Amino acid sequence: MKKSLFPNLKTSTKLLIGIGIFLYLIIVYRIVYVPKDFGRHYSKNFLYVYYEGNMIDGADPISFEVFRENLRYAKDKNNVYYRGEIQEKKDQKTFELLGCSRTKCYGKDTENVYFNNKLLEGFNSNDVFYIGDLYLGYEDNVYYKGELVEGADLNTFRYTLDGYRKDDYNKYYKGEKIR
Structure with missing residues (x-):
């Protein structure tokens, strides 16, 4: 005659305990491993x-x-x-994304500035700001995808309703002067 693990419990109670333990193990497995x-x-x-x-x-x-x-x-x-x-090379404690356009992003940490995961040389991370549409402002300059936009005036640089950027002197499309 077999000895039961729980001699004073009915068979139906033992079955419910067994089902409960089984369900508990499934839940733990899903939480830990899935x-x-x-x-x-x-x-x-x-x-x-x-x-x-x-x-x-x-x-x-x-x-x-x-x-x-x-x-x-x-x-x-x-x-x-x-x-x-x-x-x-990125400091995980201070790294943040400044701004993104689809899959391309500017990021910075305490020391450096990055565009699309590449280090941008000569930038002070405390003084940069994201303008939008992959444009970045730093000191008195405007950058597009990390490259200097020649002749762009940061102080008057703005977005236009037709999807371009302009300053008081020129109009720009994807970092290029168009007039």
Whole structure:
């Protein structure tokens, strides 16, 4: 005769306990191991972070967050990530996106300024600001995709209703003077 683990409980109560334990294990498995999507490209569970289904080695799932401005950028307590790759030179504690236009972005940390993940030389990160449509203001100059827009006057540079940019002297389209 077999000895029961719970000798004083009815069979139906034992069955309910067994079903409850089984359901609990399924829920714990789903919480811990099944990745949850956040953003368009990243997902995570309690153990790992993934970019488009590929595990990111060393990423911390607890502190991991995706930037709302561009869903390809993310950071955790240790690193900044772009498309799931660690960005070595960026300070993860202070890195922020200044502004984006579709998939292209300006970003900065305490020391540097970046365009589309490339370091822009000669910029002080405290003095730059995003104008919009991939234009950046720094000192008295205007930049488009990180390149100087020759002759553009930052103080009068503005958006026009027809989709162009202009200052008091010229009109611009995608960083080029058109008149």
